[in-house]
Amino acid sequence: MMERVVDPLLTQKRGEASLSFAIGFAALLGFFAVAPFVVYPVFLMQVLCFALFACAFNLLIGYVGLVSFGHALYFGWASYFCAYTAKAWGWPPEAALLTGTAAAAVLGIVAGGVAIRRQGIYFAMITLALAQMMYLVALRVKMTGGEDGIQAVPRGRLFGTFDLANDMTMYVVVVIVVLAAFLLIYRIINSPFGEVLKAIRENELRTVSLGYTTERYKLVAFVLSATLAGLAGSLKALVFQLASLTDVHWTMSGDVVLMTLLGGLGTVFGPLVGALCIVAMQNYLAPFGQWVLVIQGVIFVVCVLLFRRGIVGELAHYLRVKL
């Protein structure tokens, strides 16, 4: 018997599960309400963007069992589209965000359509190769600005009224967008559609035999995940006023795997916690140069060997609740 990617969590009544979610979400709201007065808001926004990215990734790896090793493709290219429309065409932030997100959705349809033709380990290699291809494209195309990226992207005024140049205003917008997307993901995984996804994760052949066209479900999940990753990338472009090659590089795809794994694959809150840990680590260890790479590698190895449930997964297991 193969050990599953995600522990089939203890059977829990629906009411209890949503209660633990409500408590967790309230804690989250409280945290993000107090945090900007304690920590630098730009750091928090960075955490939020990566948290959304990791949640989007988790939708795929944790709930469908598909390992994409190329999610930087959607994150990075969405950030390019958002930055380009905001800067070169002077579009307002809401339009730029939507363009970036839509671009990621289109890329998700194309890449997902190709990648779901193979399963398992091949799926991971294909997504990685596709992302590398688009990285090389980004390196050459004029739109992306090559090595320079797109710098000094104007944040603009949201709906013509809220001036996002103010970090606090921007922060509120990021919190609202990310938490809304987070609720959307929670809704998706607890819908009948989400149940089919989990069935595919547990046993794809059996799901086929029950009459589900699993290919179509996998593609829809892939596109949803790519789109939300794109939303995260677009937000990031506005927050940092920058879209660069770092966001499309394979190391970014690795980062999001690490965040999700550390937080807990297939847990609702795991990716948030993982993103917080990794972003904090990258910020505080930045002066140590390449050691960040080594430490990240060590975290990967330790997580896989000793700690497969991740932080939130272990906590949930210990408390015997679903988180």
Add this chain to the structure above:
Amino acid sequence: MFEIFGIPSQALFAQLLLGLINGSFYALLSLGLAVIFGMLNIINFTHGAQYMMGAFVAYMLLQYLGVNYWAALVVVPVLVGLLGILIERLLLQHLRKLDHLYGLILTFGLALIIEGLFRNYYGSSGQPYQVPEALRGGRNLGFMYLPNYRAWVIAASLVVCFATWYLIERTRLGSYLRAATENPTLVRAFGINVPRMVTLTYGFGVALAALAGVMAAPIYNVSPQMGSDLIIVVFAVVVIGGMGSIMGAIVTGFMLGIVEGLTKVFFPEASNTVIFAIMIIVLLLRPAGLFGRAA
């Protein structure tokens, strides 16, 4: 001098040669990946880092101990292969009962550790490695100039590839190996030490990567990131060929190298994306890969 499709033959053959060189490395690396995948069911993400280590250890041996290229060709694969065996014993063997994905993630983490360590000490700029004395210079073939070292790399990698193929497909040891891939429990029942075979197979696959690294050292600059970019292309090669057969891995590797070389002549701007584009086309037309068995 003559022209083919409006391209001077010199340029064409020069790119073909470059394509064959790249193809040699694709073949050696995808061969190693296929051998490891067959026995361990793991996609060895560390393969690129192990190739880089091959080049670096050769460089360090020459720099600090004065060990020359020819000795490095033997010593380095053994050293790096032993390190691979250590990795298998200490880490990978614990993953045998887990989902594929954990093997990929663990080896990815290892690749980050190795690359990070080398970057710490050597920065990200490249170190030069001299072509060995005996292989300097080249010869004029009439239609093109052939540097000796490049001819040697192509010949040597062909020999290594086919020797590996022979070992696995035509010898008794190879038949044990293939049997253990199909049904390890049954092979163990016959009294064959399968776990040891798995360990040695991993060591062998890693040694192949290191050998490729030593051969690459005089051609490309020896740099910490030389492996990570290459390994992604090799993954695409593996997807195109499918990991079902050893011969498939070799043929696909050389073939794609040549295709890449030709693209450099006719559409230079597409040369580094052409392999990925071929991968997409193959996936659309023949999802199992050119030599793969349908899943």
